[in-house]
Amino acid sequence: MKLSEALLYAYAKKILGFAYEKTGNSYDAEDLAQEIMIQLLVCIDKETEIESLSSFVYTVCHYTWSKYLRRNKKHWNYLSLDETENLTVEKDTMLEAENRLLYEQLRKVISTYAKTQREIIIMHYYENKTTSEISRILGINDSTIRWYLGSIKKDLKEKINMSEKKLDLRPVKMWVGIDGWITDESDKADPMEDLLEQNIAAVCYGEPLLISEISEKLNVASAYLEKHIEHMVYMDFLKQTGKRYQTNFFIKDLKVTETEIIYGYENAKPYADKIFEAVNARREEINSIDYFNKGDVDEDYFMWHVLLKTAQEMAYEVMFKVWKDYNITDRPLRKNGSKYWVIAGICNESFKGLNEGQEEYAKYRMCNGYKNNNVKISELYQADTYFLLSCNLSWRNITSSDEVKKFTGAVIAIRDKYYNKGVKLSEFTEYEKLMISDFIEAGYITVKDGVPVINIPVLTEEQMQKLNEIVEKIKNDLGKNFLEEYVLGFGRAMEPLIPSFLDKKIRNYHKYALMGGFDMFGYMIKEAKEGGNIKLRLPDGDAAKYALTMLVLKNKE
Numbered sequence: 001m002k003l004s005e006a007l008l009y010a011y012a013k014k015i016l017g018f019a020y021e022k023t024g025n026s027y028d029a030e031d032l033a034q035e036i037m038i039q040l041l042v043c044i045d046k047e048t049e050i051e052s053l054s055s056f057v058y059t060v061c062h063y064t065w066s067k068y069l070r071r072n073k074k075h076w077n078y079l080s081l082d083e084t085e086n087l088t089v090e091k092d093t094m095l096e097a098e099n100r101l102l103y104e105q106l107r108k109v110i111s112t113y114a115k116t117q118r119e120i121i122i123m124h125y126y127e128n129k130t131t132s133e134i135s136r137i138l139g140i141n142d143s144t145i146r147w148y149l150g151s152i153k154k155d156l157k158e159k160i161n162m163s164e165k166k167l168d169l170r171p172v173k174m175w176v177g178i179d180g181w182i183t184d185e186s187d188k189a190d191p192m193e194d195l196l197e198q199n200i201a202a203v204c205y206g207e208p209l210l211i212s213e214i215s216e217k218l219n220v221a222s223a224y225l226e227k228h229i230e231h232m233v234y235m236d237f238l239k240q241t242g243k244r245y246q247t248n249f250f251i252k253d254l255k256v257t258e259t260e261i262i263y264g265y266e267n268a269k270p271y272a273d274k275i276f277e278a279v280n281a282r283r284e285e286i287n288s289i290d291y292f293n294k295g296d297v298d299e300d301y302f303m304w305h306v307l308l309k310t311a312q313e314m315a316y317e318v319m320f321k322v323w324k325d326y327n328i329t330d331r332p333l334r335k336n337g338s339k340y341w342v343i344a345g346i347c348n349e350s351f352k353g354l355n356e357g358q359e360e361y362a363k364y365r366m367c368n369g370y371k372n373n374n375v376k377i378s379e380l381y382q383a384d385t386y387f388l389l390s391c392n393l394s395w396r397n398i399t400s401s402d403e404v405k406k407f408t409g410a411v412i413a414i415r416d417k418y419y420n421k422g423v424k425l426s427e428f429t430e431y432e433k434l435m436i437s438d439f440i441e442a443g444y445i446t447v448k449d450g451v452p453v454i455n456i457p458v459l460t461e462e463q464m465q466k467l468n469e470i471v472e473k474i475k476n477d478l479g480k481n482f483l484e485e486y487v488l489g490f491g492r493a494m495e496p497l498i499p500s501f502l503d504k505k506i507r508n509y510h511k512y513a514l515m516g517g518f519d520m521f522g523y524m525i526k527e528a529k530e531g532g533n534i535k536l537r538l539p540d541g542d543a544a545k546y547a548l549t550m551l552v553l554k555n556k557e
Contacts, residue, residue, distance in 0.1 A: 011057050012037070018061050036064045113152070114211050114222055114243075116140075120148050173347040174198040174251070177368075179513070180331040180340025191342060192237060196220065197228050201237060201247045201344075206501055208244035235334055237342065246501065250510045252345035256497050258353045261362045263493045264519030271486055272523035273533050275314075278474045279306050285470055289463050292419050293454045300537040302457055305550060306467070307524055308383055310474050311517030312369050317475075318483045319512050322491070326508040341509055363389065364529070365522025369515065375401050376554070378408040383548040386525055390544045410435045410445065411551060414452045424450045443545030456549045464552045483517070490514050 015036050020029035039060050110121055119138060123129040131149070135142040176192045192198055196218075203209065203217045211229060215222045229245060232238040239248040279286075286306055287299065323329045331339040351359055367385045384393075413432045417423040425433065425447060436452055439445045446453045459467065475482075491511040498507045527534035539547035 011053075015057070015061060018065075022065055032065065032068050035068060036061050039064050113215075115226065117148060117152060117212070118222070120145060121152060124149060171195065171199050172202045174201070174344050175347050176342065176344045178338075178340035179343055180338070182338045182340065191235065191340075192232075192344070194228065196225075197232055197237070200225065200228060200232065200245075201249075201251065202346075204238060204245050205247040205251055206499060208241055208246040210243055211245070214245070235336070236332065248503070248506070249342035249344060250498060250502060250506060252343075254346070254349045254352065256494070257345060257349075258351060259493055259497060260490075261354060261358055261365070263490055264365055264522065265358045265361045267486060267489065268519040268523040269527075271483060272311075272520040272527065274478060274482070275311055275474075275520055276307065276524055276527075276534050278477045279303065279310055281477070282470055282474055285473075286467070289459070289466055291457055291459045291463050292415055293458055296453050296455065297457050298537065298539075298543070301539050301543065301547060303536055304539070305457065305548060306471065306474075308367075308385070308517075308521050308548060309370065309467075310471050311520040311524075313471065313517075314475055314478070314483050315487065315514050315517030315520070318481065318487045319514060321484075322487060322512045323509065326505070328505045328509050332505075341506075341513075343513070361522060361526055364525040365518050367516075367518040367521060369518065370548075373401060373404045375404050375408070378404060378411075378554055379552045380404045380407070381550045381552070385548055386522070387539045387544040387547040390540055393545070406435060407439055407444065408551065408553070410439055411454055411458055412553070414445070414454055415458070418452055425452050426450060428452075443542050444549065446542070455543070455546050456551060458551045458553060461552060461554055483520075486519075487512055487514055 012033075016029060016033045019032035019036065023029045023032055040057065043056075043060075110118065113121070116138065120134055123134045123137065124131070129137075131142050131145040134140075134145050138145075173195065174192070176198070178191060192201065199218055200214060203214055209217070211222050211225055214225055214229070218225070229238065233240050233245070236248055238245045280303075283303065286303070291297075320329055331341055333339050351362070354362065364386050366389070367383060370381050370383045372379055372381045410432070413428065414436065417428060417432075418425075425436070428436070436445055440447065444454070444456055446455055494511050495507075498510050500507075524534045524536075525538065526532070528536050528538055
C-alpha cells in the first residue's frame, strides 16, 4: 500500500488523540501532532510501501514522541519510568520500521517463487542445511542446488530494488458465462467465479507466464496460486506449455463491447423492421392459440415472445451454419463432462466511444435469450431482457428444477380449481396457498379480489407445437438466410479485435457469436419506446417482472 495524504488525514484525529494523551494539554498536543504528520508526509515523498497503515502510523507516532521528549526533557518532570527509559534509547525507531518493511518485501518476494525454489531457500537459509543435504532430500544434483542458490541471490537483489509499482495490479472483476451445458451435477456453479482465478486469467492473457511471474504480477504467493492454476488447466481455461501458462479463452475488453453495440446500432434496424412485419403478418394465427389463461395475458406481451423467439432462432441457425463451415458446431468438452464455450469480459468499465443514442441502445439489447428447464411435468422458457431493468432486476432464479416443479404444481392447482371450476383462493388447501405465495412476489401469479391469476402464458405441448410451426412459417417467409449477411458483417467487424494467440476454433467461434439476434430484438425495443415502426406496448411496472416467461405443461401431469 502506498502512503497518500488522503490516507494520512483519515488518521488525523487519532494522531491528535495520541499526542494529547502523551502531553496532557492541547497546546503541546497540537505541536506534537504536527511533527508526527510532518514525519509521515516525508514518507509520502519517499513513496514508502507499507503492509499495515495502522502499525506504521503507530510506530512513527512513538518515534516522533521519543524525539520530542529528548528535545524537551527539561520541561517534563512527571514522566513515567517507561517514558524516562525511552529517553536513553538510541535505537532509531524509524529505521526499525524501515527494516520491517524491507523484511516484508523480502518475505513477499520469496513467496512468489515456485515450490522447488521456496524449499531450497527455506532449507538453506532457515534450516541451515547444506547443499548436499538439500540435494538428498529433493533428489536434485548438488551442482543444480548451488546454481539455484546463486540465481536466487541475484534475483532477490533485483526484485528488492525493483519499484513496487511493477508488482502493483488492481484486481479485475470479470463477468463469466457459458454457451453450452454444465452436465456434471456436482459442478453447477458458473465457471471461474473465483476472483483469484479471474485475475490469473487476466495476467496470463496474451503472454505465457511462469507461476513465479504470475505471483509477481498479482502479489500473491505461488503456494496460493498452484491449486488454482492446476484447476484452470484441468478445465482448459489455461493452456500449459512447459512451465508456462496462457489464458485459453476470449476476454472481451471495452473496445470489443463498444464495437458490438455500434455494429448493431448501425445495422440492425432494417432486419428488426422486417422481422416485426413478418411476425405481425401472422398475428391472427398467433392469437388463435387458445391457451387456458389467454384472457389474463396481454396480447402485445405475447407478441414479444414470438419476436424474440424468431430473432433468436434465425440468428442461431445462421451462426451454426457458419460455425459448421469452420467445423466448430460441437462445443468444447471439459474434463468434468460439461460442454461449453467460455464467454467473459471485464466488469465495471464505463463506455468511452459511444454517443448518447448508442449508450441507450446498449441497454435495450441486454438479453440472455430464452433459457429453458425441462422437467417431467413441464418445461419453462424464460429470457431476461431490458424489461427487467425497470424492476431493478437483472436475473431471475426460477430456472432450477425444483423451482420449476413447484411453480408447475401451483399453476396446475390454479388451473384445475379456479380456471376450470371458479374456486376462490380461500378454498384452496394450505399447502396450495403456500406454494402459490412463493410466486406472487416474483409477479408470475397475482391475487385479484380473492382469485389467483396466472400472468404468464401457459401452453400445452400441442399448443407449443403450433407456436413452433407458426415461427417456422415466419422464418420461411423471411428466408432461411435472411440474417446471413448481418452475421458475416459482424464477423468482419470482430475479427481484428480477437487476439491471434487464441486457438483458431476459439477465434472463429467469437467472430460469429452474435448471441441469438439480440441486436434485432434490442432495436425493436428502441423502436417501440421511441414511437417508431414497432407498434407494441412495452411490459412495464409489475408486468416487467414476468415478461418473456412461458410455461408448457406436458400431457403426463
